[in-house]
Amino acid sequence: MRSVSQKATPDASRRSETARRAILTAALDLVGRVGYAKLTIEGIATAAGVGKQTIYRWWPSKGSILFDAFLSLTTDQQDGALPDTGDLAADLKLVLRATVDELQDPGFDLPMRALHTEIVHDPVLAADYATRLDEPMRELKRDRLRAAQRAGQMSEDVDLDVAVDLLFGPILNRWVQRTGPLTHEYVDLVVDTALRGLKP
């Protein structure tokens, strides 16, 4: 029994990881097509080619699957910390240019819009979003700005949350309301203008 289990574990683990990836991919694809309101565990299971029980073993709700799917997308791409080459403006432009590219990629834009369609009027989902997605990403942004403060590139008395909001808020807001084009030129102007106010 023990030797069987020892032999089976690597295979089972690979199978689990494959199923987990298939479920997260299916959830993102499906929510972009049908919207959050019509997203179901059953639909995700069918699209991922797994049983509903496999999903319920790992996730209690469709919201928890979707948040893990967004987290895996973000983690895959940004690998944790924001870049720190010592040039704050260049690093922020790199991150924000990647953000607007991502926001214009249908594979990210559509599920993100489906999620925001609900967040706008659902305070419980919004609180989940704030805690599980926004706050971990925000902490990475604050870390980069703290490093800039230590390097003497940003004023010590700046409220770091306000700084994050000035840098990322305009881009997210333009994405939500579509009040203007999300170009790299726009990103660069936002970063340069915001940083003028954040310098020592």
Add this chain to the structure above:
Amino acid sequence: MRSVSQKATPDASRRSETARRAILTAALDLVGRVGYAKLTIEGIATAAGVGKQTIYRWWPSKGSILFDAFLSLTTDQQDGALPDTGDLAADLKLVLRATVDELQDPGFDLPMRALHTEIVHDPVLAADYATRLDEPMRELKRDRLRAAQRAGQMSEDVDLDVAVDLLFGPILNRWVQRTGPLTHEYVDLVVDTALRGLKP
């Protein structure tokens, strides 16, 4: 015939204005309760106590009613131009504090969320919003910032759209995503930090 018409006109005009106000109020109230998707001309007519034909005489669609309703709300409150006391920071804080108060008033918050629920995933409605609501308000904001440039309180080389986005974007974004409390203290910090970068 002519004298009858002359006598009837003021009454008819008063009745029209009363009906128009009732329709706009009913549209705002209803969209906050049932959402934009379930808002109908019939529902608005019933709630306003007018016939559907009265509505169709003035508006071609529910979207056009709702935009006029938001415009009338905004126009009633802000009376056109932004305040200009000569103190840019104080004037912006006044406007943005009023904005967050408004965004937390259920009579404005609920219809605005219902509208944004659709705007997030409907590019046509978003374009209407950008043209009919955002752009006229944005022009008023740019006007105030242009006056600040003439008064030597804002750098001449600042892109005015980026300046508007830095000042208003963080607040709208915090309202959409509910990632933090919309307080007057937050407003003041955003204005003070953004203006540091906008000064000559």
